[in-house]
Amino acid sequence: MLTALQQRFRTWLFRPKIESGTVTLTQRRIFILPTRQGLALGFVLVLMLLGDINYNLSLGYVLTFLLATMAVMSMLHAFRNIAHLEVRAGHADAVFSGGTARFVLYFHNHGKLPRYRLILHDEHGNKVSFDMPAQQDSEVAFPVPAVRRGWLSLGKLTLHTEFPLGLFHAWSYLHFDVRCLVYPRPLANAPLPPGDAPDGVGRRSVAGDDDFSGLRNYVAGDALPRIAWKAFAREQGLQVKQFSAQVGEELRLDMADAPDRNDEDKLARMTRWVLDAEAQGLRYSLRLPDGELPAGNGAAHRDECLRRIALFNLSDPSFDKLRTNGLQSWHVQETVRGELVEP
Amino acid sequence: MNMNKALIYGLLLSILMVIAPHADHLPLWVSTLCIVLLTWRVYLTRTGNPLPKHWLLLAITFVSVGGILVEFHTLFGREVGVTLLILLTTLKFMELRGPRDAMVLVYLACFIIITNFFYSQSIPTALYMLATLLAIATAWVHLHGQSIPLVPRLRIASVLLLQSIPLMLVLFVLFPRVHGPLWGLPQDAFASSGLDDKMAPGSFTRLSLSEEVAFRVSYTGQPPLREQMYWRGPVLWEFDGRTWTQGTTFAPAAPQFTDTAQPIDYSVTLEPHNKTWLFALDVPDRLSLPADLTYDFRILRKEPVKARLRYEARSHLVYRANLHEAGRQLRRALQLPPSFNPRARELAAGWRVGGADGAAVVRAALAHFSRQNFRYTLEPPPLGLHSVDEFLFETRQGFCEHYASSFVFLMRAAHIPARVVTGYQGGEYNELGNYYIVRQSDAHAWVEVWLDQQGWVRIDPTAAIAPARVERGLSAAVTDAAALPFMARNPPQWMRNLRLNWDTLANQWNQWVLGYDTERQFAFLTRLGMESVTWQKMALNMMAGVGLIIALFALFMLRHLLKRQPDKVQAAWLKLCRRLAKAGLPRAAHEGAQDYAARVATARPELADAMRDLAARYMSLRYCHAQNSEEAQREFIRRIAQLPACKIPQ
Secondary structure, eight states, X not given: OHHHHHHHHHHHHOOOOOBOSEEEOOGGGOEEEEOHHHHHHHHHHHHHHHHHHHHTOHHHHHHHHHHHHHHHHHHXXXXXXXXXXXXXXXXXXXXXXXXXXEEEEEEEEOSSSOEEEEEEEETTSOEEEEEEOXXXXXXXXXXXXXXXXXXXXXXXXXXXXXXXXXXXXXXXXXXXXXXXEEEOOOOSOOOOOOOSSOTTTSBOOSTTOOEEEEEEEOOTTOOGGGBOHHHHHTTOOSEEEEEEOOXXXXXXXXXXXXXXXXXXXXXHHHHHHHHHHHHTTBOEEEEETTEEEEEEOSHHHHHHHHHHHHHTTOOOHHHHHHHHHTTTTTTOOOXXXXXXXXX | OOOOHHHXXXXXXXXXXXXXXXXXXXXHHHHHHHHHHHHHHHHHHHHTOOOOOHHHHHHHHHHHHHHHHHHHSOSOSHHHHHHHHHHHHHHHHHTOOSHHHHHHHHHHHHHHHHHHTTTOOSHHHHHHHHHHHHHHHHHHHHHHOTTOOHHHHHHHHHHHHHHHHHHHHHHHHHSOOOOSOSSOOOTTSOOOOSOOSEEOTTHHHHHHTOXXXXXXXXXXXXXXXXXXXXXXXXXXXXXXXXXEEOOOOSSOOOOOEEEEEEEEEEEEEEOOOSSSEEOEEXXXXXXXXXXXXXXTSOEEOSSOOOSOEEEEEEEEEEEEEOTTOOHHHHHHTTOOOTTSOHHHHHHHHHHHTTTOOHHHHHHHHHHHHHHTTOEEOSSOOOOOSSHHHHIIIIIOEEOHHHHHHHHHXXXXXXXXXXXXXXXXXXXXXXXXXXXXXXXXXXEEXXXXXXXXXXXXXXXXXXXXXXXXXXXXXHHHHOTTGGGSOGGGSOOOHHHHHHHHHHHHHHHHIIIIIITOOHHHHHHHHHHTTOSSOOHHHHHHHHHHHHHHHHHHHHHHHHHHHHSOOOOXXXXXXXXXXXXXXHTTOOOOTTOOHHHHHHHHHHHOGGGHHHHHHHHHHHHHHHHOGGGOOHHHHHHHHHHHHHSOTTTSOO
């Protein structure tokens, strides 16, 4: 019943609003209600009070009132435990489907008071609990299982605490505009398609590629770091920096070459191909029905390929927005950084 | 969620602390069972073995509840309730698996604390309650923050407890007190210690060893002399050869006091004794409580005194009582069991020879006691069948009950109506609180005889043998004071003072904390300035007070959250900018440190080096986390302070 009430309270009070930047948990953002245990304590206190009255136990009154006031004070403590924290969303490294996306959130506690047992949870039952020392920044990774390829939005989070006595539930909503790119889960075992050249010819060293070779027009799905922002600032339209590598034989990874029946399996196979090709230091190009990437090599190229594969045939509202509104969605967090860990 | 070991030990400590005060009134097997169970749990926790199976705990529960049923013959009543509660709490501890169980235990522990107040509500009990509450709160905080080490945990719990005290006081003072009880008090409310309504050899020696307070008295005017302080309790009429009892009588008339003088006003705070009688000085005249004055001058309440009771009374120390006593009562006061104590009868008959009047016989009897080398002792030898004979002619050693009993026997044998009066005599004066403490060891038995023209006259045969008992108290009178408890003998003055100070404190506590009832509350609030106290007003004030205090605490607690730590580096930099602005070089809003420094350097070449250095340091301190150290900050601030003052106006 309490949860139903909470649900109604929530929908009535909380207008969904997606935020970016740093959020300070001010009084207006924090809600507080007694927990079931708090209500149980209330019941116990009423029983105690009846006993005090009946047996005229003065010390009983003292104890009952002490406990009642401790409960009330614990409400202030619970509130204080969560109030005036500053929260900012960080990045989330891309993961493979089946793995766990870790959305990093930065909490800043500038007060002199350590915060204990804060719990961050979402509507799907994912949660993480943490303490926060006084006057420090804390980095909290919120784990969300990645089940489908494409963009995984963090969605609305609830930060709550029941510290110190578990009698009151103080909470605040955090809805940051962050998302994590989820690559398809690579097939366990998929031999690379035969290359144009015999074995060994396509091999080259990994280092020293990424030479800037020029600009080309933006195509939906291009990685943000590759957008030539300076060119955009010069009003030359959205352009993408292209990097070319030295000459050498190329491996063509074409979706049409994948022997699987449906697209998802094909994409899974292609993911494996990209990873293997990269691991073997090959130069490889990618071809999907909606476009192709010239041959390349290196972490950036690999990530770009994986990204194309991950987003294949998915509508992407925020990128459409980027195109129509120019730079207004700047804050969209870039997700293709760092080392990949295979599931 | 797993429970960490420290948390389990914390809960264990709480449970032990709440159970410990009950140890002396729990059945021994229950205490033992609790200790065994808790020890078992500690063992399981230490070794990490699994908890006992449900069926085993269920079996233990059934067996022990059965045991309680056998022990008490019922499952209802307070004593049984407390025992059951403690047992079930201990058993709950055996199946403590998760936070939910722990919360149940915390609530149970709080409830057990309150049951302890049935037995004691003294100052030490209150302090112990606070300590217990702290232990419970510490475990409670631990339960909801298992990562917190002991010291912060203790600190959080104590802060919580201390912050609760002001609000608790407001609630305590203003919460409207209801005249209890809401439902019937159980019969087993209090075990009584104190005077009984019968007297046998040995019953007073037992009392004389008890240092417990019977009641406290404060006199409004000049206190009476010590030898006038006779506090009347049960009056005993009937003797079966060994034991004196009150006996029964029909339709007794109200007492008549004539020629009264020396009125004295006083107030008594009576400790609960679970009996119906109240104590007053001979003879009572007025009482602030509804009570009956019986034909033999006792004061009786309708209900036993189960809570500390305060009353004002007035007595007359000089009086003639029942000059016209009913014949039936006089006949009762002459009855003796036949065929007991022939030698005593003979002795009494001897005094009557020659037609001596009552007063002469009394004088003769008292003279007999004082001449015959009687001893006043705490350890009289046991007496046989003819108890009065043996005492009078053989052992000659006794306590007040022996003297009172044999004196009444002698009087009745000499055809003088007499009865035994029990009560308390004397008391200890507490200078600090200006009141008298009457203890169980002041229990006394004396005699009243009925004489023509005089009515009932008090005779204290003990005073004939040991006058010091009446004048200075028990320890001065008995020949074997070593048998008395230490404090009843003659303790050093400082110890006596300590005890009196403590008693003053305890008295204040009793009056103001434990005795804070509807009347006290109204009186106190009136004194605080509340006009025409009503419940509505109290409730309103209470809510306002509670709201105010919570608001104050909220303000206080959240204020330092809002207060940002000022950044020393930035403050120093801004101060420098202000100084430069006064020198005619204000920093433009859009200007960063570097640009500003460059502009200042151009305008004031003599400052160029210093400014460039400061700007570089400022940027590294503000924007480069790696280079930000306490030392670097201090250096930066020092350098700003060292900028030549002559060149920039301060």
